[in-house]
Structures are given as C-alpha cells and as structure tokens.
Amino acid sequence: MLQSQLFTKTRKEAPKDEVAKNASLLIRASFVDKLHAGVYTYLPLGFLVLKNIEKIIREEMNAIGGQELLLPALHPKENWEKTGRWESMDDLYKLTDGSGKEYALGATHEEVIVPLAKQFVSSYKDLPFSAYQIQDKFRAELRAKSGILRGREFIMKDLYSFHRNEEDLNSFYEEVRGAYTRIFKRCGIGNETHYTFADGGSFSDYSHEFQTVTEAGEDIIHICKGCKTAINEEVIAEQKDCPECDGKSLETRKAIEVGNIFPLKTKYSDPFELTYKDEAGKEQPVLMGCYGIGLGRLMGAIVEVCNDENGIIWPDEVAPFEYHLIAISGGDGEAMKQAQEFYEELKQKGHTVLFDDRDTGAGEKFKDADLLGVPKRIVMSAKTLEEGKVELKRRDEEDSQLVAREDLLG
C-alpha cells in the first residue's frame, strides 16, 4: 500500500479524553476511530490487523472441526423469552419496529443457534459437531471503558459445540483450550495470557477464561508460579491452591479476559428442548459448550502488551504489513525511484508492504513508522544506495543492519 494514498493520517497527540493506552495509540496511529462511547470504527490499517486476527482464529477453529456460519444479529423477542434472558439480561439492546414488534440485538447467540441445531439434530449419529461465527455483538454496557477493551458493539468469535454426553463435551472442551492457547500465542501474547479458573456467571456453574496480564485489565487473577495457570479473584475464596499442580505460591496481577470457554451442558438445550435419540431410541438432552473470543478486545490487549514510548510494536502474524518501506527523498530523487522499484518487487514476491512514498521529511517518516509499528522497517536513502544495499531494522530491536535486496525478497 502506498502511504501517500492512505486516506487516514497519524496524529502527534492523542485525543485528550483517551486515557487507555490501546485507544490512545490506535487512534493516534489511525487504526481506529471512536464514533461514540464504546463504539469504534476500524480504519483501513486497523481492519488489516483485525483480518489477520480473524484469520488466525478461523484457522484454529477449522483445525478442531468448527464449521463456520453467520447468524443474524436481529433476533425475535420470543427466543429470548424462552430462555428468560429477555428479562434477566439487563445489557440486552431491545428495539421495536413500526408495527410494535419487538426484537433483541444479539448480545450472544445461544437463542439462535440452539433452535437452529434443533432442526438438524435428531439422532446420536448427528453428534457431536461444533459451529462458530465471527460477528458483531451488542451489549448495553452501563459503562464502556478502556478504549476498545470494553465496548457496546464489538466483534466476537463464538463457537458452540453439541454433544451426547459429558465425556465427549469435556474432551472437546480440552481441544478448544488447545486451540485458544495456539491463537493467543500466534497473536504474540502467549506469554502474558493465562488459562484461568472462573465463575460461570449467568452461563454455567463454572468457566475458564484466558486472561492477558496488563495494567489496563479489569480483572484480578492469581497466577501459579509453578504451572502458569491462574485463578480469577472472584473464585479465589473457594480455591486457595492451584488446581493444576501442587504449586501454592500465587502471584496477583491485573488482567483482561480475552477469551472464555463455558461448559453449558443443558442450560440452553433444555428451554428449546434440543434432544437426540440414543441407541436405545430413548430421548436424551444434548449437552453444549460455548467458547468466545472478542476480536477487538484481543487487538486492544495486543497493543497494551506490545508497545513502547514511540508507538505500537505489532507481533509478526497480526501486523498490518510485513515491511514498512521508507524512501528518504531529496537529492537527485534516486532513492525514491529505486524504492518504488523495490516496492513492486517485494509485492511480486508476495510480501505485504507499506511504502512511505510521501514527499516529506525523514524525521516524520521515522516517527510514523515507530507509531504504526510494522515489524520490519526498510530504509532506502542516498546513504544505503552508496553501499548498494538497504537498511533493515526490526521494530522490536534497537539496531539496524545493511542487507542486500535479494535477501529480503526470498
């Protein structure tokens, strides 16, 4: 992408009302824009990151057999009355059309996917299976906060699994745990993200969360120094020791919940009478699990973890581009000309490149490069031309090096 063509611009200063680091940096670098409290636009650069996160999640979901679909966001009131959540879920957005018919904006999708599954599940032979979607969710948060970490409209991946017995549910549950662990690792926050025992809220008796340690977090977790498993503050009273190992030394940290997994069992299959016939022809309730990851929140958490005083430092796999190519103009314009050619070459070899072809000072380009946080920066100037090479610097490293162009094309 040519930076001169990008319709968004970076800012020297963050809007004064953004305190959260993720919002401050993402807005300054023009990855996102705030429409109103808790509702953000993903601008072209932010959208690239979001799509990368989405790709990672999709690959890992597919790898454990999840079937992708897209459920509606506009739900009939009746489905929500059936589970009792039309009344009990107070952050549910409710709306009425011109004729007086009432709807809910999807805050979660058990109310839609369970009736859907009912249409196709009748025998034990139809089980197990799992389906997921990546879609906008709406929740009337009393207080949107922390930039994109807690919004009122947000993109979420929700996976639902359907099983004939608890054993099968539990084994799939562990598979999802593995997939989630890989997702957060690929997103560059594997070391900061902990598998955590938590309360089930209104969803189930208990649950597990994936908590990323950051000062911007709104939860308190107690991390086992032995096995890195953690316990959420809300259940620490019941569980004083690490349940995974003998480690009893817990470290207390603030963290943000980037993912969660719930054994729903029959909580939502019961109200919709989702059942199957077993080998004996006997009607049995379907057991369910549900598993969520907030994509925007994940992006925010990555920024909270991966930054320095100069800007964002995107992990390789989520970065909007692989290379940030900077041409330092001036002189006879040769550097700009050669950079233009190199840009085309890199693209041809399949690399993603942001090419700073703007006619502006070198300082501004470097500042913007640091702020945008593309993992690898290539500089071409009169200086590098003399050597017949280009300068390569990783965003997460101090030193740069001169390398041959061919070395970057491979």
Next chain:
RNA sequence: CGGGACGUGGUGUAACGGCUAACAUUCUCGGUUUGGGACCGAGCGAUUCCGGGUUCGAAUCCCGGCGUCCCGACCA
C-alpha cells in the same frame, strides 16, 4: 446507575466578567530542505456542546440538558 473531572478551529492548549477569542500543530499556496515530527513567508479554518438565566457586557458566573473520560457498582 452513584461519585468525580472535563467540554474553546480537525488535534493539543490559552484567554481577570470587558478590544476583532490567542498560541502550537494539522491543512492550502510559494520557497528552502531531506537519517528522527526541519526551516522561512503567506493563507484557510470557531455561532467557545445545547437551552435558559444573571449582567451595560458571558468562553468565563448560575440552573437544566447532552456528551466524553475516570472511580465504583454491574458484566461471557
């Protein structure tokens, strides 16, 4: 939903109740530059969030609303 802070060009700030609302930045034009937001000159850009009130006079004081952020409560 309780408490607090704030609301002035796109962004960040300033202005005692009193001149044409100031400065920086962004942006436009011209010129000089080109290895860390460079420099010079000339411009554009605001009904000071909205509505009332006090006053000869309100960005400034008072009341109400709306909005944003922070703390708390709440929360897949």
